[in-house]
Structures are given as structure tokens and as C-alpha cells.
Amino acid sequence: MDTLLPLAKRVGDKLKARKETVGVSESSSGGLVSAVLLSVPGASAYFMGGAVVYTRPAGEAFLAATKEKRAGIRSSSEPWATLAAELVRERLGTTWGLAETGASGPTGNSYGDPAGHTCVAVVGPNGKVARTLRTGSADRVANMRAFAAEALKLMDEQLS
Numbered sequence: 001m002d003t004l005l006p007l008a009k010r011v012g013d014k015l016k017a018r019k020e021t022v023g024v025s026e027s028s029s030g031g032l033v034s035a036v037l038l039s040v041p042g043a044s045a046y047f048m049g050g051a052v053v054y055t056r057p058a059g060e061a062f063l064a065a066t067k068e069k070r071a072g073i074r075s076s077s078e079p080w081a082t083l084a085a086e087l088v089r090e091r092l093g094t095t096w097g098l099a100e101t102g103a104s105g106p107t108g109n110s111y112g113d114p115a116g117h118t119c120v121a122v123v124g125p126n127g128k129v130a131r132t133l134r135t136g137s138a139d140r141v142a143n144m145r146a147f148a149a150e151a152l153k154l155m156d157e158q159l160s
Contacts, residue, residue, distance in 0.1 A: 003145065004036040007152045012040035012047075014159040015096075020124075022155070023092035024050030025063060025084040027075075028102040028118055032148035048092045053084060053101075063087040076101050076113050078130035081121035085130075089123050096124035096158070100151045106138040115140075118147040122158045129158060 015022060026033045034050035037043060051062040059065035065087055073079045081099045089097025102118025103109040116135035133150045135143055
């Protein structure tokens with residue numbers, strides 16, 4: 001987590017300065033994005049909540065990602081990351097929605113994505129942006145860190 005702290009501080013400081021808020025939906029990063037954002041002193045000014053949305057039932061419960069909303073969208077994809085970011089933003093009434101979804105390893109997922117594959121998305125006043133990262137590694141813990149870093153980097157870029 002220590003390697004993520006400087007990036008989380010930069011994101012947190014920008015959100016506080018702008019008086020903006022964020023909600024987080026994460027999957028294969030396992031809560032690291034939320035944990036590191038919450039580690040920044042004063043996080044209550046900008047962090048409204050987050051959930052580890054690791055399964056379809058979790059998506060339904062935490063994001064209200066109904067079958068209709070998910071139609072034609074598969075997990076571990078940029079469209080799903082974007083939808084999750086939109087839904088967490090809507091559910092929490094935040095300025096920004098940040099989402100991550102992937103396959104941390106040591107094997108790939110049932111959709112054919114290899115270990116080390118993640119998609120991250122940010123939805124906010126600047127619109128919607130998503131991207132895919134493939135680390136090429138099967139190291140679960142290293143991938144979880146890399147996924148959290150990628151999500152935070154994308155958030156930082158959108159705040160710049």
C-alpha cells in the first residue's frame with residue numbers, strides 16, 4: 001500500500017481543493033483503491049463510499065446493476081467499468097465515480113482475459129473515460145497493486 005500513498009494523496013488533495021467527492025466500485029483490486037484513498041487525512045471531505053463488487057450479486061446489491069442495465073455488457077470490460085463508475089456515482093450522489101474490474105490471477109477469468117487484465121473507468125464532470133491495463137503477470141498481489149495504481153492514475157488525470 002505504501003507505493004500507492006503518494007498517488008492517493010495527490011488525488012485526495014485535488015478533490016479536497018475542488019470540494020468534490022468520489023465513490024468507488026472495485027473488483028480485482030480487492031478494496032485497495034478505497035483503502036488508500038481513506039488513508040489520506042481528511043478523506044471524509046471527499047470519499048463518500050466504496051464497494052468491492054466481485055460478483056454479479058454484489059453488482060446488483062451495491063450498484064443496482066440490474067440485468068437490464070447490464071444487457072450486452074460483460075464483466076472485466078471497459079463498458080462494465082464505465083457502467084459501474086456511472087452507477088456508483090449515481091447511487092452515492094458524488095461528483096466522480098471510479099471503477100475497476102479485472103482478473104488479478106494467478107489464472108485468467110471465465111471471459112478469456114488473462115491474469116493481469118483490468119479495466120478502469122472514471123465518470124464525472126469531464127465525461128467518461130475508460131482504459132485497459134494488462135500487466136502480463138500472474139502475480140495476484142502485484143496485479144492488485146497495479147490495478148489500484150491504474151485506477152488512481154486515471155482519476156488523477158481526470159482531475160488535472
